[in-house]
Each structure stands twice: as structure tokens, then as C-alpha cells.
Amino acid sequence: MCKGQTAPTYTRLIDAACRGMLYRRRNSPQSTIELITVTGHRVDHDMKIWLLAGCLLFCVMNLGAQDTDAPSTHAGYVPVISGAVGYVDSISGGTPTLLPAIDPVLLVPIGSHILGEARGEFVGAFSRRNGNGDYTGQVFSELDYAQIDWLADTHVMAVGGKYLIPYGLVSERLDPIWIETFQNLPLTYSIGLQTSGFGVGGELRGVAVENNKYSIQYSAYYSAHSDKYQFAASRATGFDSSIYFSPQHLEIGTSYQRYLDDPRNVNSEATYVSWQPPQIPLDFKAEWDHGYYGQGYWIEADYMLSQVPVANRFFKNVQVAGRMQQSFPDHGGGHGVPGIQTERPGVALNYYIRDNWRIISSYERNFTSTKDTNLWNVGFTYRFVWPAWPGRK
Amino acid sequence: MTNRRSPFRIAVLVSVFAAGAWLSGMELFARADTDAQTAPAAQKTTERSTQKSGEQVFMQNCARCHKPPMAISPRTTGTIVMHMRVRAKLSSEDEKALLRYLAP
Numbered sequence: 001m002c003k004g005q006t007a008p009t010y011t012r013l014i015d016a017a018c019r020g021m022l023y024r025r026r027n028s029p030q031s032t033i034e035l036i037t038v039t040g041h042r043v044d045h046d047m048k049i050w051l052l053a054g055c056l057l058f059c060v061m062n063l064g065a066q067d068t069d070a071p072s073t074h075a076g077y078v079p080v081i082s083g084a085v086g087y088v089d090s091i092s093g094g095t096p097t098l099l100p101a102i103d104p105v106l107l108v109p110i111g112s113h114i115l116g117e118a119r120g121e122f123v124g125a126f127s128r129r130n131g132n133g134d135y136t137g138q139v140f141s142e143l144d145y146a147q148i149d150w151l152a153d154t155h156v157m158a159v160g161g162k163y164l165i166p167y168g169l170v171s172e173r174l175d176p177i178w179i180e181t182f183q184n185l186p187l188t189y190s191i192g193l194q195t196s197g198f199g200v201g202g203e204l205r206g207v208a209v210e211n212n213k214y215s216i217q218y219s220a221y222y223s224a225h226s227d228k229y230q231f232a233a234s235r236a237t238g239f240d241s242s243i244y245f246s247p248q249h250l251e252i253g254t255s256y257q258r259y260l261d262d263p264r265n266v267n268s269e270a271t272y273v274s275w276q277p278p279q280i281p282l283d284f285k286a287e288w289d290h291g292y293y294g295q296g297y298w299i300e301a302d303y304m305l306s307q308v309p310v311a312n313r314f315f316k317n318v319q320v321a322g323r324m325q326q327s328f329p330d331h332g333g334g335h336g337v338p339g340i341q342t343e344r345p346g347v348a349l350n351y352y353i354r355d356n357w358r359i360i361s362s363y364e365r366n367f368t369s370t371k372d373t374n375l376w377n378v379g380f381t382y383r384f385v386w387p388a389w390p391g392r393k
Numbered sequence: 394m395t396n397r398r399s400p401f402r403i404a405v406l407v408s409v410f411a412a413g414a415w416l417s418g419m420e421l422f423a424r425a426d427t428d429a430q431t432a433p434a435a436q437k438t439t440e441r442s443t444q445k446s447g448e449q450v451f452m453q454n455c456a457r458c459h460k461p462p463m464a465i466s467p468r469t470t471g472t473i474v475m476h477m478r479v480r481a482k483l484s485s486e487d488e489k490a491l492l493r494y495l496a497p
């Protein structure tokens with residue numbers, strides 16, 4: 001907190017505010033709230049804006065002064081432009097598609113307790129005209145989230161705006177292109193994320209209990225229906241909760257969503273496991289999803305070859321992965337869930353040139369009752385983090 | 394009628410300001426706290442930070458989803474750790490341990 005700011009200062013400000021003004025509801029048909037002084041003079045619109053701006057500045061200045069870690073660490077709180085750039089050459093069922101992508105993230109802290117953050121997504125999809133002609137296509141742009149986070153307490157954080165729906169392992173955690181091992185999303189990805197994968201409203205999240213043996217995390221949200229451009233969302237509510245056993249590096253969680261738009265009162269559930277054995281560079285993840293349009297599971301194991309004794313400088317940056325998934329349609333499938341039963345085993349081979357540069361490749365085989373297809377992906381991802389404002393070095 | 398409503402309006406105004414002050418760190422009320430009230434909290438924090446280092450927090454939370462970065466500019470560390478605290482649902486103790494680890 002601001003060292004020079006004392007309680008009497010606040011008291012004086014509040015006293016002055018109370019003495020000088022009060023709210024009065026104007027007796028007009030519009031019934032708007034008007035601010036007047038005790039002397040009866042109306043405060044015009046500009047004055048209201050200045051007063052509001054002053055109050056906000058007052059809060060922001062104090063929030064900025066709350067950086068209690070500043071003396072003990074060298075951490076800076078400048079706005080940040082982060083994100084990832086990627087390019088994937090994808091061949092699906094013999095049809096090649098070029099998929100360049102840029103996912104910029106903007107982080108704007110206000111003090112050390114409020115954070116404004118937004119992520120955009122620009123993805124191009126270019127394929128050959130008539131199968132063997134020139135590449136043609138279009139670029140899709142989307143605002144993934146634009147939210148204000150209030151780090152209210154050690155156990156509670158409040159999020160407002162457009163946010164990613166916390167459901168399962170992929171939506172919030174594994175979806176960014178620089179994180180995902182397989183560039184193709186799981187078959188059951190859309191379950192619990194109807195219809196856009198985003199919510200517009202509020203969310204509470206945090207860690208409920210934490211000790212040396214385990215911690216319990218939670219998030220609960222409510223999303224309103226919205227048709228606004230870049231803010232499309234459905235009315236839904238739900239939660240996600242997981243328990244993480246620290247010594248074992250094992251997490252078990254569950255997600256639930258109740259969809260409140262048409263079709264009304266549809267439930268989706270997910271159960272997931274994430275395990276990183278402490279002595280082995282293995283990352284094991286699995287999830288089971290069930291929703292109105294279908295159900296299914298995926299199991300994935302990623303292994304860094306850092307334990308290979310030969311040519312370790314090379315192999316320690318190599319990641320091999322395997323994934324198996326199945327989906328079973330209900331009510332005809334759709335909404336992202338395949339309409340027929342599908343099995344899709346796959347392998348991936350990624351090489352980390354640096355921690356933020358990655359060459360990626362994967363192969364999956366799609367088995368269905370009508371047609372079996374191959375899915376190939378080759379490309380790269382690059383993650384960047386830049387300060388967007390000068391600050392102390 | 395205006396006079397009858399005034400106390401209510403003043404109460405609303407005071408509440409708004411109090412909420413603002415609370416939003417900005419509960420300083421208005423925290424000042425009234427005694428040392429006896431704050432001491433155990435500080436002790437608890439110290440106890441926890443000795444039990445769980447920043448590296449542990451990093452390996453147990455951040456590394457669950459992505460590879461550790463080679464370096465982060467100290468100018469951006471506070472902002473990024475805030476972002477990751479929200480995304481990974483970390484406690485403020487873990488956030489502080491991470492800050493000490495990444496930008497000592």
C-alpha cells in the first residue's frame with residue numbers, strides 16, 4: 001500500500017464528499033440520477049465524468065501502491081504484449097491446408113491486484129482451388145477473451161467480461177498453439193463449450209484449500225446470452241474443480257456445465273486426470289466428456305527424451321507423444337461432436353529449438369464406419385513476450 | 394421528500410466510497426487492525442514460503458501445462474505472474490514465492 005497514504009486522508013476525502021454532495025433522483029419521466037451539491041447547484045455532465053474519473057484514479061493510484069513485493073523482488077508490472085505465432089501445414093484425408101496463425105495477448109496490470117487481459121486469434125486457412133490449383137482461402141479473426149481479473153484474496157479471484165469457459169483440461173490450459181502437443185483438438189473438445197467456447201459474464205476462481213500435501217482449485221461461472229459481434233455467448237452456468245496432490249504431481253478434476261439456452265437445461269460433465277511423475281519427464285493426461293450430443297474420451301502421454309544418454313544435447317529437446325481418443329454420438333451428434341462413432345489414435349514428434357521455438361509434427365488415423373483417413377500436421381510455433389511500456393530494468 | 398431520503402443517499406455514497414477504498418486494498422479498515430491480528434498472518438506467510446519454494450510452485454503448477462521458459466524479463470515478471478495466477482488458480486503465497494523465484 002502507499003506508505004504516505006493514511007486513514008485520515010481517506011476519512012477526509014469521504015467527509016468532504018459527503019458534505020459537498022448527495023444523490024437525488026430527479027422527478028422526471030426518465031428518472032435518471034442527478035448529482036447536486038448542498039447549495040442546490042446542479043453538477044453538469046462533464047463534472048460527473050470528472051468526479052467519476054477522480055474516484056477511479058483514486059482507486060488506481062492506491063492499487064498501484066499496493067505492490068508489497070516491490071521492495072523484496074525485482075518484479076515489474078508493465079503492460080505486456082505476449083502470444084504466439086504458428087504455422088501448420090495440414091493434410092486431412094488427402095486435402096492439404098496451410099494454417100498460419102497469430103494469437104496476440106495483451107496484459108495490462110493496474111497495480112498488483114487488477115489485471116486486464118485480452119487475446120485475439122487470427123487464423124488463415126488456405127487450400128488448393130479445385131484440389132490442384134492455386135492456394136486460396138481466408139483469414140478468420142476472433143477475440144478469444146477480454147476480461148478484467150480482480151485478485152481479491154488469496155483464495156478468491158473475480159473475473160468479468162468475455163472469458164474462456166473453464167471446462168476440462170483443454171479449453172483454458174492446453175488450447176494455445178504454443179502449448180498443445182497435437183495441433184488437432186480432441187474429438188470431444190466442444191462438449192461443455194457450447195456454442196462458442198466463451199462466456200460473457202462473471203466467474204469466481206481460486207484455490208480453496210492449500211497445504212503441502214494437496215490443494216483444491218475451483219472456478220464457477222455464469223454466462224449471459226449475447227449476440228454481440230465478437231462477444232457471442234450462450235446462457236450457461238457451471239463449475240470446474242480439481243484436487244492436486246503435490247508430492248505425486250497428480251491432479252484429478254471434474255467439470256460441469258448446465259446449458260440454459262435452447263435446448264434448455266442440457267448438462268455436460270467431464271472428468272480428467274493430469275499426472276507428471278516427479279522423476280520422469282512424462283506428462284500424462286486423460287479426460288472423459290459427456291454431453292447431450294455425445295460422449296468420449298482421450299488419453300495422451302508426452303515424453304521428453306532428456307533421459308537418453310546418447311547425444312543428450314539433442315535428445316533432451318525432443319518430445320514424443322501418443323494419443324488415443326474415441327467419440328460416441330448421442331442425439332445424432334453435431335455441435336462439434338462427430339455424427340458417427342470415431343476412433344483416432346495418433347503420435348506426435350516435437351523438437352524444441354529453444355523454450356519458445358518449437359518444430360511440431362503429428363500423425364493421426366481417423367477410423368469411422370464410413371471412411372478411414374490420415375491426418376498429418378507439420379509446422380512450427382513461436383511464443384513471444386514483450387514489455388509494452390518502459391519500466392525499470 | 395428530499396430530506397427524508399438524504400440519509401439513505403448519504404449512506405449509499407459512503408458505501409460506494411467505502412467499497413472503493415476496500416477495493417483499493419482495504420486500507421481504510423486494515424489500519425485499524427492491531428499488530429496482534431497481522432502478526433500471525435505474516436508468520437503464516439513466512440512459514441508457507443519456507444515450506445514451498447518458488448521453484449516447487451513453478452514445477453508443480455506452471456510445468457503442468459508448458460515447458461519452463463529460459464528467461465523472463467524482470468520488467469514483465471509481475472504482470473506475467475499475475476496472469477498465470479489467474480490462469481492456474483494460484484494463491485497469493487504461491488504468487489509471492491514465484492516472484493521471488495523468477496525475479497529475486
